[in-house]
Every structure is written in C-alpha cells, then in structure tokens.
Amino acid sequence: MDRWVALLRGVNVGGAKVAMADLRRLVTGLGHDDVRTYLQSGNVVFGSTVRDADALARGIERAIADELGLTVPVLVRSGRELAAVAGGNPYADREDDPTRLLVVFLATAPGRSAVDALAVPGGENLAFTVAGREVFLHYPDGGYGRSKFTNNHLEKKLGVVATTRNWRSVRALAEMSTS
Numbered sequence: 001m002d003r004w005v006a007l008l009r010g011v012n013v014g015g016a017k018v019a020m021a022d023l024r025r026l027v028t029g030l031g032h033d034d035v036r037t038y039l040q041s042g043n044v045v046f047g048s049t050v051r052d053a054d055a056l057a058r059g060i061e062r063a064i065a066d067e068l069g070l071t072v073p074v075l076v077r078s079g080r081e082l083a084a085v086a087g088g089n090p091y092a093d094r095e096d097d098p099t100r101l102l103v104v105f106l107a108t109a110p111g112r113s114a115v116d117a118l119a120v121p122g123g124e125n126l127a128f129t130v131a132g133r134e135v136f137l138h139y140p141d142g143g144y145g146r147s148k149f150t151n152n153h154l155e156k157k158l159g160v161v162a163t164t165r166n167w168r169s170v171r172a173l174a175e176m177s178t179s
Contacts, residue, residue: 003079003177008042009163016070026063045176079177086174091138101167104135110158121148
C-alpha cells in the first residue's frame with residue numbers, strides 16, 4: 001500500500017467550505033486507509049492500493065461533488081513525490097521563517113513557453129523556481145498576502161490548476177506521508 005497526499009484547491013480559505021471530518025469520511029468511503037487531515041485547508045494523507053494519482057484525484061473530486069455538492073479541484077502527490085518536494089526547495093537554506101517559503105502544486109507541468117514568460121510583477125521582491133509540477137516561492141520580505149504573484153496569478157499565467165501551501169504545511173505533510 002502506498003501513501004498519498006491529496007491537496008484540495010480553495011477549501012476553507014474563501015472558497016468552498018468542507019469540514020475535515022467530512023473529508024476524512026469521504027476519502028475513507030472510497031476504500032482508502034489511515035486517512036488523516038492536516039489543518040482546515042484541505043490536506044488529506046491516506047494509504048491506498050490504487051497507484052494512479054489522477055484516478056485518486058478524480059475519485060475524491062467526484063465524492064466531494066456527489067456528497068457535498070461542491071466542485072473542488074484535487075491534486076494528488078505520492079508520499080515519495082512530496083518528500084522530494086520537501087527535500088528539493090532551492091530556497092530552504094536561505095530562509096529560517098517558513099511563512100516566507102511556499103510551494104505551488106500544479107495539476108500538470110506547464111508548457112515551456114508559459115514558464116519562460118513568467119515574471120515577477122514590478123516592484124515585488126520575491127524569487128521563484130518552476131520545477132516540473134511545482135513552483136517554489138521565496139518572499140524574503142514576507143508579503144505573500146500583499147503580492148500579485150499568487151496562486152490565481154500563476155494559474156492564469158501557466159494555464160494549469162494550482163494550489164499553494166506554506167513551507168510548514170509542506171514539511172508536515174511530507175512527514176505524515178512517510179510515517
């Protein structure tokens with residue numbers, strides 16, 4: 001059985017309201033084991049014999065739609081993939097404050113031309129690295145909440161569904177998915 005992490009986009013942060021108890025029940029009802037949630041923002045760690053991340057995401061999306069009447073994009077990473085993300089942040093050694101580091105998880109890898117065209121909005125101090133299906137962000141002065149370089153901005157510029165997690169959440173989910 002493999003460990004997986006499902007990341008729901010826009011849940012309980014101004015978007016769809018989903019109780020974590022309901023989310024655990026839905027994911028368990030799909031036949032997955034050891035289902036645990038992290039925080040209230042739509043993070044689910046679980047074990048499954050299913051080995052297809054897209055099938056897992058579609059199943060969770062469908063269960064949320066059928067049982068809660070909500071359309072919520074779900075991105076799924078294996079525990080190994082999340083461990084690689086947690087171990088591969090190019091900014092982790094530059095920053096002690098985990099609130100200044102974020103990871104944007106993308107549904108699919110963006111096209112090269114979209115990545116090449118991506119630029120930091122004028123007047124903003126941040127660094128980013130696109131690596132496959134993730135975008136690592138570093139806000140050395142803080143300010144993700146005031147930035148224009150947000151999840152919505154990246155979705156529009158890269159043309160893919162995305163969901164963002166802060167560095168503390170990424171590390172916690174990586175740990176949960178390997179234990």
